[in-house]
Amino acid sequence: MDCIFCRIIEGDLPGKIVYTDERVVAIEDLHPHAPTHILLLPREHIPGLAEAGPGHDALLGYLQRIAARLAKERGLHGGYRTVLNVGPDAGQSVFHLHLHLLGGRAMSWPPG
Numbered sequence: 001m002d003c004i005f006c007r008i009i010e011g012d013l014p015g016k017i018v019y020t021d022e023r024v025v026a027i028e029d030l031h032p033h034a035p036t037h038i039l040l041l042p043r044e045h046i047p048g049l050a051e052a053g054p055g056h057d058a059l060l061g062y063l064q065r066i067a068a069r070l071a072k073e074r075g076l077h078g079g080y081r082t083v084l085n086v087g088p089d090a091g092q093s094v095f096h097l098h099l100h101l102l103g104g105r106a107m108s109w110p111p112g
């Protein structure tokens with residue numbers, strides 16, 4: 001399977017890993033949109049949120065909790081945002097489910 005995030009997780013492609021455990025690998029985004037821009041990748045290849053099933057409920061919650069932990073470690077006391085882009089309208093470009101953690105600057109709402 002030719003998935004760049006699977007290859008980063010496997011160590012076949014370089015990635016700046018900031019957190020890893022048996023379920024999740026977190027890396028710095030290659031094109032950061034905020035002072036902190038981390039991608040949380042489940043080790044399991046799931047193309048996106050639309051393909052997640054009931055068996056992934058715990059994993060999806062876990063991604064959010066690890067994001068909160070990393071935000072705390074980064075000292076993002078002013079707040080942060082976690083984002084799942086799903087499909088073309090949301091601009092999803094890598095089809096391995098990933099949770100963005102963005103912080104370190106004020107963010108507008110609604111998002112563009």
Ligand code: DGP
Pocket residue numbers: 004015016027028029030031039084085090091092093094095
């Ligand atoms: P999304 O639009 O949600 O699919 O975002 C994909 C993100 O992945 C985007 O912010 C750029 C990032 N990205 C793409 N390729 C690579 C890569 O090879 N390494 C890293 N670290 N990030 C990547």
